[in-house]
Amino acid sequence: MKALLIGEYREAKLLDSTYELFGFAAQLGVKTALFLVGSDSQLPAYNGTLYLADATKYGEYNPDLHKRLLLEAIGKESPDYIVFVHSSYGWDLAPRIAATLKAAQVSEIVGLTEEGFEVGCCNAKMRRSVKPASQRAVLTIQAGAFQPVQPGGPPQVHPMTAEGTTTLEFVGYEPAEEKGVDLARAEVIVSAGRGIGKKDNIPVIAALAKALGGELGASRPVVDAGWVDHGHQVGTTGQTVSPKLYMACGISGAIQHLAGMKKSEFIVAVNKDKDAPIGEVADVLVVADVMQFVPALTARLAR
Amino acid sequence: MKILVCIKQVPDLESRFKPNTAGTWYDEADLAFRMNEYDEYAVEQAVQLREQVGDTAELAVLSIGPDRVVEAIKKALAMGCDNAVHVQDLQAATRDPWQIAGIIAAFARDKGFDLIFTGMQSQDRGSAQVGVTVAELLGLACATTLVGFSFDNGTITAKRELEGGVKGVVKLSTPALVTCQLGLNIPRYPTLPNIMKAKKKEITVIPVAEILKEEALATTEKFYPPAKKGGGMVLEGDMGDLVDKVIGILKEKTAVLR
Known part of the structure; x- marks a missing residue:
């Protein structure tokens, strides 16, 4: 079994949450490859295959282009699982991929169960054990639920490119409001x-x-x-x-x-x-x- | 301009949940239902847009579920939606997000909606999939997790909430779908005259069998409370004793009381 992990990059930084994906993959006991729209000047500490697209060209948030890039990586890698962090990036992009592949999506996984994956529900008061019915599944893991693992680098980089129109224009970031109280x-x-x-x-x-x-x-x-x-x-x-x-x-x-x-x-x-x-x-x-x-x-x- | 807002009815989340006989979801007995909180923001934003555009706009509200969901639909109508669609489905709770999105897409396809609002997720299942999946199925531009929304001449400026309080501003053109985060606006309380007016608004009923074409892609095998981590101390009883005990614990375990 193989998982394609989707790393995250924001405001010109590789996000640490990326390493939680490796922790999850280790628990699942699957081989990995990594997909990232980021920068070759900030390669993740990972010694496997990295499908890397340039964020200065494809944007840090551009669901249309990221979807195209990722679908191409999926085509090359044929993963059983495509794994995101359940974040503003992951929950936005994951369903777009799942719908295109017509694959099951299991959101905000906190653990593994006999049947499949454990997810929280009812305001975290209860849990569900969810089993994907499709052969391939898109997963998002809850931030903080899995211990980060840094496999150590460097990766074998496969540069990715995409073309086409986009439906969203990213205008910019707005910083967090001033903290009234520290x-x-x-x-x-x-x-x-x-x-x-x-x-x-x-x-x-x-x-x-x-x-x-x-x-x-x-x-x-x-x-x-x-x-x-x-x-x-x-x-x-x-x-x-x-x-x-x-x-x-x-x-x-x-x-x-x-x-x-x-x-x-x-x-x-x-x-x-x-x-x-x-x-x-x-x-x-x-x-x-x-x-x-x-x-x-x-x-x-x-x- | 045609606008659609999709809402779900969920149990009061302060309730205690017990598995149903199948053991795959909650038992509905003794639960009070209300509109999903995220959807209240979606309805409010849709109504504000309806007011901004004026009489050339038409705002429909859609909900899927058994007859109890009509209560949530009536609230949305009283908040200012023009008409409603109730997709009658006794099995709604067993559907996966793919099927729910498929039902909405099947209804909305060919209806020419310029803008569809949904909540970012439901409070009970919390998959955060349905809105985006509907957009994919209909080929609409889509922005998620909105804490800011403005509309001008076919262009939406949306403020997405990111981690750590940072926001990402994006622009997109209609036809589009947006998913709404808590705090996007201040949902209005329906006034009595509007509740009365809402009683006359049309609710179209569609049996789910007419528009559900998809099989589930994922199934819930079990529904259960989380494993107790243990370790924590639980204090109950007389108020005076509780205060004494807590003061004792704070003195013993923390350096904040001396």
């Missing part, structure tokens, strides 16, 4: 999730953060709802943090949030749902109504 430096972060119920309850969480000498963090839904500024957001699209103490208040624990805080030294979660996925990473899970527990804890600390 959560990365905070020793204590107390974060609010949707479980706090309403915007009016934010000061209650902020008061606990203050009592512990820390900063206020937040999960994405709380930011999207306008309860706090984006500068406080912890997670994949916010800040990645690793404080000495992280308290998650009313946060159920979506993957994107966990990815941003699971490296914290000590994690306390307060949630009324004992089965909330935040429990997977918490050192202590307090099963309680967050709006009763947090003020009580703040009051005790003030004594």
Whole structure:
């Protein structure tokens, strides 16, 4: 069995997540080849076949051309699996390839099962074991789910070219918003999730953060709802943090949030749902109504 | 201008999920259903575009599933969609993304939609495949994961959300399909007069057998809770005790309390 792995390159850099694909392939026990629209000045640490297209010519994001380039590499390599990282690049390009090949796609794989692949569902509360019915399958793996492996280089480079029209014009990148609060430096972060119920309850969480000498963090839904500024957001699209103490208040624990805080030294979660996925990473899970527990804890600390 | 927005009805994600008798998906008993959150942003953006273009625009909403999905359809109509299509399918939950996309594409083909909106993914399955696959099947330009959208004279300027808060700006021309990320806009609450008006709007029912031509490419073999990693301590009980215990643990295990 053979897997064609799809590396990622953004803002003129080879992304580290590329090496997680090798970790996945090793677990799957398959031979590999790598496809990358990147640069020959930044070759990945890999000693196999690399199908390489030039990002200065084909763009870092250009689904039409990347699809054509990749289909050609697939034609040459005849892989059983075509594997992407489940990222803004991977989930965008993978279905285009799967549809063209009429191959099964399994999204956001977190592990292997007897029947096939394990994926999360229902807000990470449950899992599905998915079996592709087609001979060839397109897979995307969850970022962070597989240990990165650096096989060591250099690769045998096969330069790739493509032609044709494109339907999207890439205008440019917009940098992340200014961070209002540098959560990365905070020793204590107390974060609010949707479980706090309403915007009016934010000061209650902020008061606990203050009592512990820390900063206020937040999960994405709380930011999207306008309860706090984006500068406080912890997670994949916010800040990645690793404080000495992280308290998650009313946060159920979506993957994107966990990815941003699971490296914290000590994690306390307060949630009324004992089965909330935040429990997977918490050192202590307090099963309680967050709006009763947090003020009580703040009051005790003030004594 | 013809606009289509595709929505899914999903369970309240705060619910507890139990496998059904087949063991391949959740048991629907005791679950409350609502519109997929990503799709609320898709509907809102479609309605805003409908308002921008004015009376020459027509906005249809489509949903696939058993009769319960009509509730989600009615909400979309009350938010401002003009008419609706209910693809009646008791087995919708067993379909893979390829089949769902195939159903939507079969409906939309030859209808001349200039723009199709979908959510970026569903909250229950989260495959993030259906929108892009529909675009592929129909040969439409496609941009995913939108946190910004503007439309001017047939050109869409879309802001895609990338990792780490960085955004990628792209331009594409209609006919096109876009998939919407959380935070794209602020979905409106339907007002009472609009809920009343929506009752008069047309909902066309299409039995799925008429438009489903594809076999599944992937099957769910099992549905189960994640393996518990263990290690974490679970505290329950009286509030005063809980506070005492947590303070004790923080003193013992962290350097933040002395």
